[in-house]
Amino acid sequence: MARSLSRSRAARVALTSTVALAAGLTLAACGSDEPAPGGAETGASEAPASGTVTIVAHDSFSLADGQLDEFTARTGIQVEVVQPGDAGTLVNQLVLTKDAPLGDLAFGIDNTFASRVVDEGVVVPYSSAVPAAADAAQHAFGDGNELTAIDYGDVCLNVDHAWFDEHGVAEPVTLDDLTEPEYKDLLVVPNAVTSSPGFAFLLTTIAAQGDGWQDYWSALKDNGLKVAEGWSDAYFTDFSGGGGGGPRPIVLSYASSPPYTVPEGGTEPTTGALLDTCFRQVEYAGVLAHAKNPRGAQELLDFLLSDEVQEQIPTTMYMYPVSTTVDLPADWAQWAPLAEQPYEVDPVEVAENRAQWLEDWSETVIG
Template structure:
């Protein structure tokens, strides 16, 4: 079984909140302070004040790097993790936010967050290359700062195909062929942005015929799970399952290295859609000045360099060094499927209702 990758960012799930405090402030003190008005925000943060980052359960920057932020900024940092449903929780608490800044809302969930007024009007000064990852098709893209990126792609278990002497698939269309019947497992579009982004990739490929594609995919025995973790670790033969085709990430093969130094999996680079994770200052934040410093920190060279080994995503800053295994095994697609953010927000409910109807027939 490969080293465990960072699981998906769930979209529609019950939210479990866990707080990781990097300072000695008491929770009671923070709750009392939270009663004060956020309207007195200055342009600089008050030294010694606490800034709260709300993020997903997979946030994993090194402790020494977070401590460096505290030392350099003079602020106390609290990382508050939402184990499931980060975008929904941010939307539900927009008037009384759970923190000051947020990280981990991706391009599949960002349109919903922007429509609900989650983020304030701030964007960090972007490093070289980062502007390529601004939210496409959104008038409010300047409220979000791109921090990392990857691609959702079909992955295969090379070992399985080699042993069975079966030619592996290469395209989305291949997954509907009889040769691959009952071999595919993927996360559902209503349970994760990994699954949602895969749905959007098929919509970009097939246009108005996407429903026909999904009818054929489901008819060919595709197994649809609640989450990425369920698909990759539970259903995929590269994990604990028996299906050699899975929807995962372009970086996944860098984490399935065998004793010979070779990866046992591959990402099909003609099946990919871009995923970008964003940071932003929360509207109605108690410490907006501190939040701005925190968002700036997330695109600093030190954080960008730490992303691949710690959060399994590519940095947005051009020229950031990558781990050796990534250079060899984590290949980025030259072309990716795409979607318009405002179009997604307008039609999200309609599309997901149609998709759910197809997979439950």
């Protein structure tokens, strides 16, 4: 049986409401009802945190077994996890509940949504003092410190090598290849409106095609494009290489996905990422405004930057850790390299045009 890409990465569809991540974790009463301070500019407060801290995360948030138990043993703080859906759903919920938040700390806000969260006043400034914070600063959003980078990776098209070998078709390489007749009915991508990687791919096409991006999507649609509701549906159901036996051998996923398709006893993955189609995604954590336990949120954010969590991120969340001092899995260097020149769109431009781009995309692709 192949080592499958864990369904915890299927965080790009709405699944869970409130989940205790560590099995058997007993949840204690919430902390103080006082709102979060206007801006904690240094490390976690000297006053000890207590009670329960609630992290509101997209539904691919996952730590290694026992790590939250270790956090509780170390700090005395119990952890509750609330997962309203994928990153897009997460951000919508954070904005809608910003005056009475669902928790204390947010995780999974990526660089395609960061401007909205900051502009809406969802999070308050916090500067972690742990060593990896310096590495996180290399991925900082804007000029403030409302958000702290935790991990990053490339959203790229993936192909099923076995399908192309079996059918005698050359694998695509570039975005433009996907409009060619030999790739008709082969591509599936998540919905740009409901999916974070889906929106990242929309930004990829905007960066690559400029003013002609809508024409490009029209060409994809004419060539049999399928749009799935979220990443999970696209990868596990529609993609032929995702373990579900789907009919489409080209899917939008991550540069880090292929190592998890190495068959048991095999030496190489059955899938690969097209590194000329990538968008660099950064995921952030932030202390929520009006949090009931802001000190606990700060301590949990520090924990996400700790060596023990950072070194497990490749195997728990399939992203690159921001820390430059922890070791990556051996097979990542060979099978999960980052793109040398990923596509980028200025976050200010994203903030100014997001609504119009999504409206235009929906009109062009969904109809």
